[in-house]
Amino acid sequence: MSAASSYSHLGGQLARATVLVVGDLMLDCYYWGDVRRISPEAPVPVVKVNVGEKTFRLGGAGNVAANLSGLGCTAAVIGLIGEDAASVQLKDLLAAANIQDRCLADAGRPTTTKTRIMAGKQQVVRLDEEDGSGIKAQTQERVLEAVEAMLPDVDALILSDYGKGMFGSIEFIQAIIRSCRRMAVPVFIDPKGRDWNRYAGATCVTPNTAELELAAGTEVRGESDLIPVARDLRRRLGLDWLLVTRGPKGMALFGDDASPVMIAARAREVFDVSGAGDTVIATLAACVATGMRFADAAGVANAAAGIVVGKLGTWAVRWSELEDALMVEMEKRPASTLWKVADVEEASARLSRWRLAEQRIVFTNGCFDLLHPGHVSLLHQARHLGDRLIVGLNTDASIRRLKGEQRPILPGNDRAAILSALEDVDMVVFFDEETPLDLIGQLKPDILVKGADYRIDDVVGKSIVESYGGRVCLVDILKGHSTTAIARKLSANGTKKEEGVNHGHQPGPA
Incomplete structure (x- = not known):
């Protein structure tokens, strides 16, 4: 059986999987325009926003859920939103993406919103509206109750930590991990910050190299540094797996085996790495939810990341795109289509x-x-x-x-x-x-x-x-x-050339 044939039914399997995302929800807003002059008021560019060119996208945990939905999974999201206009826009985006909305309103917090001013393909400035303080104990209980109510119906759970206050409490995160372990639901975590003790006991944590360095407190310059640092961190935290994303160097998957699984990056032009980590953890969790082996799931996640970095801004991968990439890569097809x-x-x-x-x-x-x-x-x-x-x-x-x-x-x-x-x-x-x-x-x-x-x-x-x-x-x-x-036209041109030859316009042999 070829490598590709093992993926031939993946689309159908993904369509039967249910994955729950819990984490920091965000609304991404983009103003698209052009810069043609400098402001007379200050030495800053003036962005002339194109008429009607204001777009909204799901960010943070919402983008993770959007990736799951794009892959064909049943996706649900639990997160905190404010009681403001941004929350209405965010809920509309969740509905449009066919994501089950289990959001909880918190009147004391605004809906986290990131507004980007774009000139062509260049980001000029970003405006952040957020409250990064830790959530209250009463709110934690509401979230935990919502999670436990859904666990019997899900195949995997993702904690999307963007450092916006949702996961400030170690006890809160550990309560979610224990509930997942009790229900035999694998839990995947996209980490944030220096202290990873709160992630102990998770099924898999998916840091990039910079996040790994911050947590380990040491520089990781190459594989000779990466392997001992990642092994030690996985052992100390009791993780089943640790998947390190390394940008153009690909990925490294650490499990019980003596040697890590090293996955080469898919070569393509990189426009924007925004949201690539969301795509990786969503695809990895979705594939594991279907019963796929971790090493194979990491390979699929790597292919998915290679797709989204070729796009501008935060984008969710679609199964149609990923299927095409897998058909080429797994069967080693030539460049021909x-x-x-x-x-x-x-x-x-x-x-x-x-x-x-x-x-x-x-x-x-x-x-x-x-x-x-x-x-x-x-x-x-x-x-x-x-x-x-x-x-x-x-x-x-x-x-x-x-x-x-x-x-x-x-x-x-x-x-x-x-x-x-x-x-x-x-x-x-x-x-x-x-x-x-x-x-x-x-x-x-x-x-x-x-x-x-x-x-x-x-x-x-x-x-x-x-x-x-x-x-x-x-x-x-x-x-x-x-x-x-x-x-x-081709026929007429050919006739003219033939007439030119017949009338002696082409030189004859010497």
């Missing part, structure tokens, strides 16, 4: 995994002979209507029947290779008939897409898709782009 091309049987198997993760399937079709901006625009719009985009592609034989013996210009394998190289395309499936009617009936997409030059009633497959509750969408088309026009 031709693995996206599937026959109907393989397409049906992939669709089953996507549907287990409750992903919306979009379908469009065409010849896509000489790919041009009009094609790219249509595919981009189609992909953003759902979670996965399947392209039905005419075979060479069906194109000849439709357009004559001079077409296609590019053979099917070339057309499929170009389509599969597009990020918006998740799968390419050939069909040999003149229409994709049979293919649509077999794949049963949720959304069928064609260009706005069609009438909805004329779209092939409309009645099939609507019969099971799907829908047909028409998207805008770019004017002035067509394969036929490109082919005519």
